[in-house]
Amino acid sequence: MYTRIQFYHFGGVWFGCIILYTFYNPHIIYHWAGLSTTYVFYTYRKSSHTLYCYLLFSGFIGSHAAILLAKKYPHYKVVVYDKLDYCSCLANLNEISRLKNFKFVKGDISSPDLVSYVMTEEKIDTVMHFAAQTHVDNSFGNSFNFTQSNIFGTHVLLEAAKIHKGIKRFIHVSTDEVYGEGETFETEAMKEEHILEPTNPYAATKAGAEFLVKSYHRSFKLPCIITRGNNVYGPHQFPEKLIPKFTNQLLRGRPVTLHGDGSNTRNFLYVEDVARAFEVILHKAQPGQILNIGGDNEISNLEVAKKLISLLDLGDKEDELITFVPDRKFNDLRYTINSGKLHQLGWKEEMAWEEGLKTTVEWYKDYTSRFGNIEDALVAHPRIGVAPGASVTNSD
Numbered sequence: 001m002y003t004r005i006q007f008y009h010f011g012g013v014w015f016g017c018i019i020l021y022t023f024y025n026p027h028i029i030y031h032w033a034g035l036s037t038t039y040v041f042y043t044y045r046k047s048s049h050t051l052y053c054y055l056l057f058s059g060f061i062g063s064h065a066a067i068l069l070a071k072k073y074p075h076y077k078v079v080v081y082d083k084l085d086y087c088s089c090l091a092n093l094n095e096i097s098r099l100k101n102f103k104f105v106k107g108d109i110s111s112p113d114l115v116s117y118v119m120t121e122e123k124i125d126t127v128m129h130f131a132a133q134t135h136v137d138n139s140f141g142n143s144f145n146f147t148q149s150n151i152f153g154t155h156v157l158l159e160a161a162k163i164h165k166g167i168k169r170f171i172h173v174s175t176d177e178v179y180g181e182g183e184t185f186e187t188e189a190m191k192e193e194h195i196l197e198p199t200n201p202y203a204a205t206k207a208g209a210e211f212l213v214k215s216y217h218r219s220f221k222l223p224c225i226i227t228r229g230n231n232v233y234g235p236h237q238f239p240e241k242l243i244p245k246f247t248n249q250l251l252r253g254r255p256v257t258l259h260g261d262g263s264n265t266r267n268f269l270y271v272e273d274v275a276r277a278f279e280v281i282l283h284k285a286q287p288g289q290i291l292n293i294g295g296d297n298e299i300s301n302l303e304v305a306k307k308l309i310s311l312l313d314l315g316d317k318e319d320e321l322i323t324f325v326p327d328r329k330f331n332d333l334r335y336t337i338n339s340g341k342l343h344q345l346g347w348k349e350e351m352a353w354e355e356g357l358k359t360t361v362e363w364y365k366d367y368t369s370r371f372g373n374i375e376d377a378l379v380a381h382p383r384i385g386v387a388p389g390a391s392v393t394n395s396d
């Protein structure tokens with residue numbers, strides 16, 4: 001009799017636990033549909049040590065990472081913190097704005113008090129740091145903004161993360177541009193150990209930020225991970241960057257403005273592949289690691305222009321739709337990186353170039369007014385945030 005009562009008592013506790021767990025993790029019901037004990041245990045184990053709370057930033061790539069994480073992991077809380085600069089748009093987060101596990105906070109990363117307050121108040125345990133001044137053209141004219149956000153802002157985040165203590169991962173998003181240019185088309189793909197030789201002020205501030213991140217990892221054991229990615233394209237990108245800019249120029253019946261002779265190449269990665277790379281890095285990378293995020297679509301700017309003209313059915317006017325304008329002060333020939341380490345963690349590029357470009361063009365047809373008046377971004381050499389009279393090109 002005594003044993004029986006004990007059994008029922010235990011049964012009740014377990015039943016209560018299951019009801020409570022299901023209440024806080026409704027997604028598990030889907031897993032139970034194909035009930036395999038190991039899978040349920042895995043899901044339970046995963047969420048028991050997570051209930052992760054992320055601090056992300058809402059620009060182009062950050063918005064896709066936030067959407068992926070908030071939708072796929074309803075038991076993770078996603079807090080997006082962003083100052084909503086000229087290139088940013090809250091509508092990029094429409095897909096998740098009503099989700100219970102999502103929150104947006106408007107703020108500058110250069111503000112130590114606000115950053116610390118949000119980290120503590122929201123009980124943040126993971127930082128994915130996408131916030132930056134990112135347009136190389138602008139950095140030739142007024143790079144103080146770049147130092148302020150990319151170096152000082154990163155320093156503020158690191159210091160807040162150090163004081164806050166509960167940080168399990170600090171993922172710092174850097175760029176392949178920190179390696180400097182691949183000088184020829186024979187240059188071997190650069191691995192993570194390669195020396196950093198940035199050639200423009202934007203890349204230099206990104207490299208500077210990386211050194212701060214490394215120092216916080218070494219000095220304070222902050223669990224930092226650094227990523228260095230190729231050029232990214234896809235929906236939500238402000239039209240100052242090559243692909244959305246050319247697309248929007250063509251959609252307005254204007255010729256594209258190619259820098260120099262258009263022969264410089266970039267390796268283009270589709271943004272959803274990049275968001276998946278961050279998902280893999282979040283779950284599988286180890287503190288102290290540096291990971292390249294690279295793909296297989298190395299394409300010249302001229303080829304990109306021709307492909308877009310053909311996707312928009314304007315092939316018969318190709319000659320008149322391509323204009324060549326003076327080059328930047330300095331324009332890296334190409335970037336070439338080796339992503340072997342990331343492949344070992346299980347990530348690979350999935351989107352085919354043609355398909356990704358087509359999806360992107362279709363998105364800009366539907367959302368051409370997403371960023372309001374973009375005239376300043378569509379000129380050959382945008383000067384948003386650039387001091388009057390400052391030069392960004394070789395000719396002026």
Ligand SMILES: NC(=O)c1ccc[n+]([C@@H]2O[C@H](COP(=O)([O-])OP(=O)(O)OC[C@H]3O[C@@H](n4cnc5c(N)ncnc54)[C@H](O)[C@@H]3O)[C@@H](O)[C@H]2O)c1
Nearest residue numbers: 058059060061083084085088108109131132134175231232
């Ligand atoms: N887009 C690419 O091709 C590419 C390639 C490699 C690496 N990266 C890196 O990825 C990260 C994200 O790039 P992106 O293309 O999404 O950039 P983006 O320019 O679209 O977005 C940057 C975001 O940072 C925010 N921001 C800027 N300064 C801020 C500040 N002081 N405080 C708070 N928010 C601030 C802006 O409002 C914007 O939302 C950057 O660190 C960039 O260096 C980008």
